[in-house]
Amino acid sequence: MKRHRRLNDIRKSALIGYISHHDRHSGEILDHVRLDRIFAPTVERVFTRIEEKNAEILAAGQSDDLSVRKWARTKRVTGPATKRRIKASISTVLADAMRERLVSFDAAALVSLAPAKKSTGLVWTKARVQAFNDAFAEHLQAVKADRRSRRYKAVEVWSKSGLRPSPVMVWTPAQLSAFLDHAITDRLYALFHLIAFRGLRRGEACGARWVDLDLDEGWLAVAKQLTIVDSEIAEGGSACPRPTTTTGASWRSWPTCSPPRPRATARSTRVPVADACPQRARHPAPGRGAWKRS
Incomplete structure (x- = not known):
């Protein structure tokens, strides 16, 4: 990354993405491994650790402790698309190392990940609008009745409800x-x-x-x-x-x-x-x- 920053041979946004992936995910595992000792199982441990973090966030979101739930709201689960970008970042580093004859192969290329499914766009038909409104009204009443929850505005409940038929609505x-x-x-x-x-x-x-x-x-x-x-x-x-x-x-x-x-x-x-x-x-x-x- 220091070399790319010095040469300025990639877009700044891409460089920042590589650094973010390293600091948040891959560095925790790969920083303690010699470059020529990075094999496919080593890279797989990066994604195993990501799954562990995802489970911690989901569990914290269901906790009875308000401070723990508040912490969970500040975190995001790492999805399939982000995992593939992390894999691409690791592969880019190893490809640079291959050009410099520091490693002989790209271990990240041997790691298999679940495909990132693209969300299917759905139209807001009258039936879907009515079903969403009914489900949201019920969900809003449940949030108001939950004494563990702080007072939310309706728009905050709506944004976190996850009741939309698809992430992409038209x-x-x-x-x-x-x-x-x-x-x-x-x-x-x-x-x-x-x-x-x-x-x-x-x-x-x-x-x-x-x-x-x-x-x-x-x-x-x-x-x-x-x-x-x-x-x-x-x-x-x-x-x-x-x-x-x-x-x-x-x-x-x-x-x-x-x-x-x-x-x-x-x-x-x-x-x-x-x-x-x-x-x-x-x-x-x-x-x-x-x-x-x-």
């Missing part, structure tokens, strides 16, 4: 339309509108610049994105650079936004996602008519 056009109607006076309305109708990633929408936007022609170049790296905002290229356009009819429905007044910060070069849009007509439901993605 709004219907009518539900998205209702959200945008509710957020129409919010200072980030233009940002929500852009993401909803053009499908930009969050970082791409936040990184959009005035120089990449042509309101007259209805054209926006998705060239930059903002990400958080080591608690700092960093600008980088888009993961999938592309232009995004709209038809004339749909572009006229775009909230009329004028460039912000010059400010003494870099934010003045951005598309005004945080500035007022004076003319906002009620939008059509996305995915219909002229709003079909080009």
